[in-house]
Structures are given as structure tokens and as C-alpha cells.
Amino acid sequence: MSLIEMRARWLKATRSLTPEELQGEHLVVAATFTANPLVPYLGVKCLDGAGPMPQITVAPYDQIFQVCLDWQAMFTGRAPTAFILMWRIEDVLRSDLQEFLRGNHAAFERALDKVEELRTAVLRLRRNFGGTIVVSIPPFPHGSDHDIRAARTGVTAGSFHRRLVDRWISGLEDVAGISFIDLDSIQRLVGIEHSVDARKWYLYRQPYTEEFWHEVAEDLSATLKRQRTAAKKCLVVDCDNTLWGGIIGEDGLEGIALGEDFPGSAFKDFQHQLLTLRSKGVMLAICSKNNENDVWDVFDRHDGMVLKREHFVAHRINWIDKAANIASIAKELNIGLDSLVFVDDSPLEIDFVRSSLPMVACIQVPSDVARLPSTLNSFRLFDREQISDEDRVRSEMMLQESGRKALATSLTSEEFTKALGLSVRFFEVKAEHVTRVTQLINKTNQFNLTTRRRTAAEVSTLCDSPAAKVFAWRVADRFGDYGLVGVAILLHKADAIEIDTLLMSCRVLGRGVEEAVFAAMADHARSLQATTLRGRYVATPKNSLVADLYAERGFRSKGDGIWESNELGKFVWPDHIARVAGND
């Protein structure tokens, strides 16, 4: 869709609806400049994600501080679900930048003070508002005071911008529930000459071109989407003409392209990309129609290979169809098909997988392999808001899993559970766990009783609420640490404890961890003199696994998916699991 079509579509969509019919998100954009041209692009991008029609409000011009300090007074109608705060050096710090450029270095310190004021205001909004907050990384300042082409601009204006942005980011990056919209990256992507429109700036205080606004909307919609959906978990790659150029079975070790010269260099860069993704928690797997020995020969003997065998958690190198292979990889890794991305050079394979497994995201290697590295990035399938410790070690954990499987095949299931040497630490969630807890809340589908999704900010609010307790648990065994794998949100309602949320990663299923969790929840109820545990099962297409979870533990049905038990004494910690005390 062209920019003009997007604008027309949004105009048409909003004209036909009354404000009461806008049931989707309510996004508020507050900026130190006129930001209205963003609205149609952001609106259409949000519409593309299906769901109800979003409402987008632009706050009055240059009222960022007021929005942060007292948003309730400014938005008395429908409550906002997200604030997007955009500021620029040109607006907030123009006089400081001018003085700095004219040789007064003390002006930089004054600018830092103002940035700190703005940070304090944003933190205040974070405390007083439960929804999503996105703040800008200000773009390299562009204006009449200096020229990007002039000698030493990188040292003068550049240094001012760099140091200021560093301070701004470091003061907010560790705050849970604050995301960035990087206007500087967008300005670099589009180019300054194509980003700014001097006429609109002078006439309307609106500095940017439509092209720039479109990219801002693209980035913002991805950021907003990330708040509620999980990133992909596993990248399945073909080998021939994907990890290297050519066909190993025909061209041989000397004949394939992989190394310092094009096209081998593009494939090598692609391998580096995969390795970086792996460090961010993406699991790598191979699915290739080949003789297995030929492929491993490349891994073991080709000096252009960046990736090693041990970087892959699963592989299917055979002549079976790829859809079957991919499905079996998903099963082995115990993840949903919608968590997989498949990369292959063959349009036939891509079409076949796409039609057999529509949930798998498919990326075809572009016919010009120079575009291969940027193609993978452009899909943004693996963008994560924050990377948790569990993400970083996910691939190691999958290798531990192989050790467990080897043990399981040699023992009966009861012997196996005992031999595992399980331990569980059940604890109250603190600020440092919010990233991981939010991830689990948003990505767990199967062992999830109510599937209530929440943002990091909402989880933080619950942690601080006196009427709620957010618990999580870590599980370990003799093969290693499974990490933080489960979350329970318990509400105190008179003499009952209501299980608002109960979810667990499927990796630890069937080993008695559920019993330990019920015992810990019963302990919590007793500590508050509550006599009843009340749970709820909300059916989704994916959570039939736990449809009978409450019934199996003697809960009585109260209708409407609600289950109750007042025999708290029945829930005892299993003997074969060590209970690790204390906080995390």
C-alpha cells in the first residue's frame, strides 16, 4: 500500500465510526513538535494486526511534561492504554545546543539537567499509569545552527547528541515497562535530507516528511505488538544455498561458496547473524535434504563455517518432506509451530511448508544473495523488548534436555523422576523478575489456565498491590537449571485465594512440579487464614492440556469454568522434589 493509500484508508476508517465504536487500544501521542501526520500510518499499521479499531489521540503541542505529571487531568475521557512521548534536542534544548556550538561548554551540563528533569517526569508517569510507555531517543539535531556536512560537526553537535543520548538511555533502559522509539535510527535509515521538511517546520512546527512518519509508525507498531505477543523461538535453516552457496552433494567441499569473497561472504555474514540471534535466545535448527555426512563434513572441515554443530539444538538431514521434518523439530523442542521461522532458497519448499504448516513463518533466500542478511532483519521476527537470562542460555538448556532424554529411555518413569533429583524454589516476584515473568505470561499457551496476557507495567503494578501476590518458581535437576518456568498470580478475596493466573513452561511437565506448586499455593492460603482455593479454567484452542487440572486434584466445579477446593491439607509437597527455601 502506498503512503497516499494508507492515509486514505485511515481517513475512511475513522470517518465511518463514532468515538464510542473505537474499542481497540487508545494510543496517546505527545510530542515537542506537531506530530499529527503520524496518526494515519500508525492507525493503519495497528489495523493490519487485526483486532478492534484503535483510537489515536495527539496531545496538545509541546505538552510532554504536563502529560507526564498529570495525565489524568488531560485525558478525562476514555483512559489511554499507551503513551508515546517524543522529544527532540531542537525543541527542548535548542538554546543549550546553540551556546554549546558557540563555545560555552557549560551549556552541556545545563542540557543534562533538563534531560534529568524529563527523565524524572517519565518515571512519574510510569508510577501513575498502568499501560505501555514508549519514549523517543532524540534524533541527531538538524537545524540552522550547524550543518551535517561541515567540518567537525561530528565532534561538536555530534558529541553533544551522543553524550546526551547516552545519558538519556542509561537512565531509562533498566526501568521495566519503558520502551524506546529510536528516532535517531529512523533518521539514519531514511536520511536527514529525506526526513526533514523545512517548509512544514516553519509553517506548522511539523519537522518531518511523510516518509519519515511512515517509518516511525512501522517501528511503533512493532513495539506495541511486542508488548502482547511473543517473539519467535526457533530458526530452522536449509543448508545448500542458504548457509553456503552451492550444493555440497554436487559441488563438494572445495566447490561451495563460503568465506571472504562474494558470494561466500554474504553467506558468512548470514551465519554471523544466526550466531548473534542464538546469543539472544533464538534456537537454531537444520532442515536439509542431503546426505547427513556431507553436511557434517562442511561443519567439521570447511574453514569458512562460523556456525558449529553444537550451535544447533536439532537437525533433520534426510530426504523426507520438510513440513514433516519441521513439525517433528517443533515436537522435539516442545514449542508451537507458530514459534518457528523457516529459511530456504527453494520457492517450492517454501510454498510446500507454507501450505502444509501455515503457522510457520517462511522466509525465502532472495535471488540476489547480497540481500540475504538484510532480508532476515527486515522481518523483525525475533525482536525482543528485553532479553532475560533464560533467553541467553536457552540453547544450553536444550542440550541438557538431551541428557535427560537419554536417562529417561533407560529407566521407568517413576525411577526417572526420582533419578532426576528435582528441586523447586517457589518465591514472590520482585522487580528483577518482571521481564521474565512478563515473557512467560505472554508466550505460555498450553499449560495456562486463564491465558490472561499482561504488560511488564501491569505485572509491576500487581506486584505492588496489597490484594495480590505474584509468585514464580525455578526448577533445577542434576542436568542443569530449567530457570524461572512458572507463574501464579493469587488474589486475596475474603476467605478465599483466587488463582487469577497459573501457568508453567511445558519443559517441566509430568515430573510432579504441579503438585509442589499446589502445595505452595495452599501454604500461602493458610498463611492468610484463607480456607478455600478458587481456580478458573478458560478454554482456548491451545490449553486443553490443563482442562482437567483442577478436577484431577479434587476441586469441585462451581460452573462457568470455576473450581473450588477447601481441603487445603490434601496438597502436599512431593517427596521426590527438594524444596528450596528463601527468596530468589
Add this chain to the structure above:
Amino acid sequence: MDDRLIEVFSSVLGVEPETLSDASSPANTPSWDSMANIMLITEIEALFGVELSTSDIESMKDIGRARAVLQRLGVSGL
């Protein structure tokens, strides 16, 4: 015949084309505020493939004068 210029104003301002004429201006068209003006400039430039100067923009005080500016810039069929 179709009046492409009236169509642009009609769609941006959210009013029926029949209610607009060359005499329509911010003074007699309630939805024609400064935000609508920003949108009008964007749509006119995109549709007619022109780039307006600040003095062009400032002189477009009603639809008739917008038409005159576009004709001066060589847009035909208006």
C-alpha cells in the same frame, strides 16, 4: 466533469463535494483548521506531483486560489 481538487478537499475535510466551491475557505468551512491544512498540503502535493513553496501554501486561502497556484505550477485539467 470530475473536479480532482474538490475531491481532495472533500475527502480531507470530511464534507460532501457538492457543498464545496472555489469560494470555500477556512472562514466558511468549520473542519478546515490548521491540522486539516497540513493534510491538504500533503495530499495536494502527492496527487498533483508538485512541490509547493511556503508562499504558495500561504496564498492558498480558498479553493479558488489553490486552483490558481496549481495552474501556475503547470497542473493541467483543473
